[in-house]
Amino acid sequence: MDTHSWDEMYRSRERVFSGAPHAVLVAEAAALPPGRALDVGCGEGADASWPAGRGWQVTAVDIAPTALQRAAAAAPDTAGHVVWTRADLTAAPPPAGAFDLVSVHYFPLRYQPERLPVAPGPVEVVGLDGRRHVLRYRLWRAPTGISVRLVEECEGADDGFEFAVFSDHDADVDELAVRVRAEAEAEIARCYVEPALQGAGWRLTGEEIAGRLIADLEGGPVRVVVDGRTLSWDELGEALASYEGWRFRLAIDASLTDVRSDAAKAQ
């Protein structure tokens, strides 16, 4: 939205916001000694007037003239403590380090996808059963970190191996790529199922089976990808049939290795 749209938004209503300071601001700043404060996109001014009333020297910035007029009119007693300033903060950012407190509530910022490093080229791994798997890297930055995935692109929509490592934003992507590749090579170098002796179907090669689940969002049955191929729940059940009478443990664990720092995980 531009200046005109924001101003129209204010002019279309007698009052837009409650007039009370945000609870987060009050909780964070109530015990701070007064200093210089900036309120970004101050709107009708409650988050600027509140610290001004507590002795702060406040610069309150907004793009909408109507909001600023209302803000100044609503708090005449703080006049000496607030400078109501009309500016476009995305065009002219405030000076770094000039304020002891910066409050930003619901300020619209244009979404700018972060530039990611170029992903390494594809990886080819040959499985124990001789099948050749080509996996491609996919990098993705989430709000909580960066993920490096290796995904097998198969003709069958669901088939294929998939591995992922998730780490801190500043992690070395090349190192994560090596790590996820090592995971892929180790996993593809083992087989959990092999063709059943008679007829169609599969049987377990050992006592363990691992894979990834695929939920059908349209309500169909869950499927499982084992050794990079999709098995139906029935096929999985048949593969387990020779263990009849045994107790079994079904483990569902994360498909992504989370190597973020403890601080990042705690956020």
Ligand SMILES: C[S@@+](CC[C@H](N)C(=O)[O-])C[C@H]1O[C@@H](n2cnc3c(N)ncnc32)[C@H](O)[C@@H]1O
């Ligand atoms: C959703 S309102 C929030 C107002 C206030 N912070 C609050 O929480 O009550 C966003 C405010 O940012 C202002 N604004 C939008 N873009 C701006 C820009 N580029 N520079 C300065 N202010 C802007 C709008 O005019 C509006 O008052």
